[in-house]
Amino acid sequence: MDRADRQGIGLAILGHGLLLVVLTIGISRRVPPTHAQPQTMDVQLVDAVGLRSAAPVPATEAPQEQVAPDTGAPEEAPPPAPSPEPTPTPPRPVAQPTPTPPAPKPVPAPAPSPKPAKEPQKPQPAAKAPAKAEPKPAARLSSDFLKDLSSAAQKESKGASAGKGQKTTGSKLGPDFLKGIASASSGKGTTARASITGAAMNGLAAAIKRQVQPCYELGALGGTPAMQIVTVLQLRFNKDGSVASAQVVEQTGVDGSNGRYKQQMAEVSRAAVLRCAPLRLPAELYEGGWQNIEMGFIPRQMQ
Amino acid sequence: MILRNILLAAALALPVSAQTPAPNAPAPASGGAPIRVDITGGISQPMPIAIPVMPTPASTGTAAGNTDALGAQLSQVISGDLKGSGLFTPLSAGQLRPVTFPQVTAPDYGGWLGTGAQALIQGFVQANGDGTLTVGCYLYDVFAKQELTRQGFVVKPSEWRRAAHKCADMVYTRLTGEGPYFDSQVIYVSETGAKTRRIKRLAIMDQDGANHRFITNGQALVLTPRFAPNRQSIVFMSFENDKPRVYSYDVGSGRKRLIVEGASTTFAPRFSPDGRWVLVSMIVNGNCDVYKVPAGGGTPIRLTTSPGIDTGGSFSPDGSQITFESDRSGGQQIYVMNADGSNQHRISFGGGRYATPVWSPRGDLIAFTKISGRFNIGTMSPSGQGEKVLSNGWQDEGPTWAPNGRVIMYFRTGQGSGKADLWSVDLTGVNEHAIPTPLDGSDPAWGPLLP
Numbered sequence: 184m185d186r187a188d189r190q191g192i193g194l195a196i197l198g199h200g201l202l203l204v205v206l207t208i209g210i211s212r213r214v215p216p217t218h219a220q221p222q223t224m225d226v227q228l229v230d231a232v233g234l235r236s237a238a239p240v241p242a243t244e245a246p247q248e249q250v251a252p253d254t255g256a257p258e259e260a261p262p263p264a265p266s267p268e269p270t271p272t273p274p275r276p277v278a279q280p281t282p283t284p285p286a287p288k289p290v291p292a293p294a295p296s297p298k299p300a301k302e303p304q305k306p307q308p309a310a311k312a313p314a315k316a317e318p319k320p321a322a323r324l325s326s327d328f329l330k331d332l333s334s335a336a337q338k339e340s341k342g343a344s345a346g347k348g349q350k351t352t353g354s355k356l357g358p359d360f361l362k363g364i365a366s367a368s369s370g371k372g373t374t375a376r377a378s379i380t381g382a383a384m385n386g387l388a389a390a391i392k393r394q395v396q397p398c399y400e401l402g403a404l405g406g407t408p409a410m411q412i413v414t415v416l417q418l419r420f421n422k423d424g425s426v427a428s429a430q431v432v433e434q435t436g437v438d439g440s441n442g443r444y445k446q447q448m449a450e451v452s453r454a455a456v457l458r459c460a461p462l463r464l465p466a467e468l469y470e471g472g473w474q475n476i477e478m479g480f481i482p483r484q485m486q
Numbered sequence: 487m488i489l490r491n492i493l494l495a496a497a498l499a500l501p502v503s504a505q506t507p508a509p510n511a512p513a514p515a516s517g518g519a520p521i522r523v524d525i526t527g528g529i530s531q532p533m534p535i536a537i538p539v540m541p542t543p544a545s546t547g548t549a550a551g552n553t554d555a556l557g558a559q560l561s562q563v564i565s566g567d568l569k570g571s572g573l574f575t576p577l578s579a580g581q582l583r584p585v586t587f588p589q590v591t592a593p594d595y596g597g598w599l600g601t602g603a604q605a606l607i608q609g610f611v612q613a614n615g616d617g618t619l620t621v622g623c624y625l626y627d628v629f630a631k632q633e634l635t636r637q638g639f640v641v642k643p644s645e646w647r648r649a650a651h652k653c654a655d656m657v658y659t660r661l662t663g664e665g666p667y668f669d670s671q672v673i674y675v676s677e678t679g680a681k682t683r684r685i686k687r688l689a690i691m692d693q694d695g696a697n698h699r700f701i702t703n704g705q706a707l708v709l710t711p712r713f714a715p716n717r718q719s720i721v722f723m724s725f726e727n728d729k730p731r732v733y734s735y736d737v738g739s740g741r742k743r744l745i746v747e748g749a750s751t752t753f754a755p756r757f758s759p760d761g762r763w764v765l766v767s768m769i770v771n772g773n774c775d776v777y778k779v780p781a782g783g784g785t786p787i788r789l790t791t792s793p794g795i796d797t798g799g800s801f802s803p804d805g806s807q808i809t810f811e812s813d814r815s816g817g818q819q820i821y822v823m824n825a826d827g828s829n830q831h832r833i834s835f836g837g838g839r840y841a842t843p844v845w846s847p848r849g850d851l852i853a854f855t856k857i858s859g860r861f862n863i864g865t866m867s868p869s870g871q872g873e874k875v876l877s878n879g880w881q882d883e884g885p886t887w888a889p890n891g892r893v894i895m896y897f898r899t900g901q902g903s904g905k906a907d908l909w910s911v912d913l914t915g916v917n918e919h920a921i922p923t924p925l926d927g928s929d930p931a932w933g934p935l936l937p
Binding site: 384387388391392395396397399400401402403404405406407409417440443444445446447450451452453454455457458472473475476477478479480481482483 | 520521522523524525526527528529530531532533571573574604627629630661662663664850913914915916
């Protein structure tokens with residue numbers, strides 16, 4: 184081995200050592216590669232789109248005034264002054280000869296009874312509103328019903344003016360809460376509604392689903408073969424969002440192992456609607472919209 | 487026949503229809519199909535149920551106490567049954583409203599709506615002139631404002647608890663679609679004493695732990711008691727005279743006799759569903775096989791012939807097949823064969839070993855003890871599909887089915903202590919809970935529904 188060999192071997196050893204040091208440092212400084220977090224997006228497959236796509240025609244009439252619930256003035260501070268002069272409610276299309284005082288009437292009696300049930304002739308606190316409504320029957324209310332209410336309400340208003348102290352304090356319903364219903368069905372609602380667009384339809388379906396979903400409880404049926412049964416109900420709603428009828432259209436997925444659960448599955452489906460009713464849905468989408476819907480109940484979570 | 491239904495009251499097969507009929511409902515909107523909304527994925531949680539104290543038309547003293555007090559006790563037993571099933575949450579006493587006698591048949595739905603209860607059980611208790619009690623039981627749907635079903639029971643005062651169990655069974659059956667099981671008994675081995683000198687006695691009790699009594703005195707070690715379908719006899723294994731043998735015990739007369747005469751060791755007995763046969767495991771010439779013996783005594787018929795250990799037979803509810811365990815493949819596994827011993831095939835192929843298979847009274851499942859480090863109770867279909875482990879203890883073994891095939895009872899041995907307790911679990915794997923026994927308990931066998 185001559186000198187050149189030794190030099191060559193020395194250089195080679197040095198070079199390898201250097202390479203080892205460089206690689207070691209490289210590994211220790213190595214930053215682990217970051218994988219891009221996949222962006223997840225909820226996708227809803229929708230087949231229930233309206234056949235015609237049309238923008239809703241804006242309503243030409245002034246909107247009905249909605250009266251906020253009257254929770255009553257605090258009992259401990261009744262204004263000592265006499266009744267405030269009645270202010271007519273401004274843009275009500277329905278004739279309203281007896282303007283209803285929007286503010287709660289002061290109570291001459293120092294402590295009005297908080298139990299309205301004790302007063303035999305007192306109707307629902309809401310009765311004052313339809314007192315002057317036209318006899319034209321509302322869709323879901325018979326004219327007799329209104330007559331009863333109006334006579335009772337007149338009696339009541341007389342009583343109130345005579346200082347009997349019958350007031351709606353404490354009620355969750357404003358005195359005018361029936362107005363919307365009465366007017367919607369009495370005359371003004373005869374103009375054709377704007378056709379419901381596909382988008383509105385989808386929004387409506389989502390709103391219904393959102394409101395009924397929390398009440399769909401399987402109870403004892405969870406985890407049993409009953410989970411295979413899909414129940415379809417035909418639902419008819421009243422304008423106030425309550426259920427007029429709920430009938431089973433079909434049940435699929437019934438086999439030998441779960442036939443005994445058929446009735447119970449139908450009942451939990453119906454209970455879901457009844458428990459979450461009345462639904463709060465846009466009134467302008469009632470006719471041709473949520474008045475009549477079909478609801479499928481699929482117990483199994485789609486995962 | 488101690489109980490008889492007086493009202494029968496045909497569980498009003500409610501057509502699921504309008505809560506309020508809408509005869510003059512407007513015609514469906516013209517043009518196009520209605521919107522279709524799908525609700526997917528139901529919540530599974532116990533149903534809130536209200537069980538107020540049952541009123542009495544006239545407070546009368548009876549052998550079981552005053553009818554006033556009985557009304558409260560009845561509703562407590564019903565409440566305990568339904569709560570024990572894990573499928574219902576009875577309202578607490580503070581949330582309940584008092585019910586007057588006329589209200590029993592005309593419930594105040596509006597008042598109950600506010601309590602959150604979805605179902606309401608009302609009833610009454612009345613002392614009859616002949617010394618019996620009449621218990622009425624009514625089930626209402628609070629939201630639909632409907633009566634769902636009603637039944638009445640006439641019982642002796644000493645059997646007032648059975649009226650409560652019957653009422654709970656009616657409610658359970660109507661609301662879950664399952665069969666009844668509350669009015670049934672359990673036989674088990676009551677254990678006491680030090681680990682090395684255990685005293686084991688047979689004991690029988692109601693499904694909820696009440697009416698507990700001992701059958702044997704504990705002089706000989708006893709194991710694996712099993713009810714006959716008519717509950718008139720019990721088979722069990724006893725170490726009497728230090729020889730392990732299967733005996734049959736007649737409940738009526740209290741007489742005891744050997745199932746199989748001879749010197750062979752016999753164990754793991756179980757009745758056939760029709761009560762005519764008893765399956766036993768018998769060791770002959772050092773080979774353990776499954777035999778069937780006429781329940782009244784007779785020659786044992788050999789069903790398995792493998793050189794391994796074949797034991798623990800259990801009939802299918804129709805009596806056509808038998809499931810048993812065998813170590814012919816190396817470790818314990820579950821097998822199924824026809825009732826005559828033909829077509830023996832293995833059904834368990836998961837990891838670990840499998841023991842003590844028991845066929846569900848509904849026929850759709852086989853419960854077993856799975857041994858993989860721990861001992862746990864599980865179920866699978868008779869074809870071996872859909873294996874599911876239900877219990878979650880250190881050492882859970884010896885499953886037995888409730889008469890409706892929805893609940894499984896078993897015994898759990900604590901780690902190290904050797905102390906055993908009875909437990910039960912719902913088929914869905916929820917509501918695992920201990921059954922109260924005065925002493926330690928093991929080897930439970932759930933009896934059939936009482937007549």
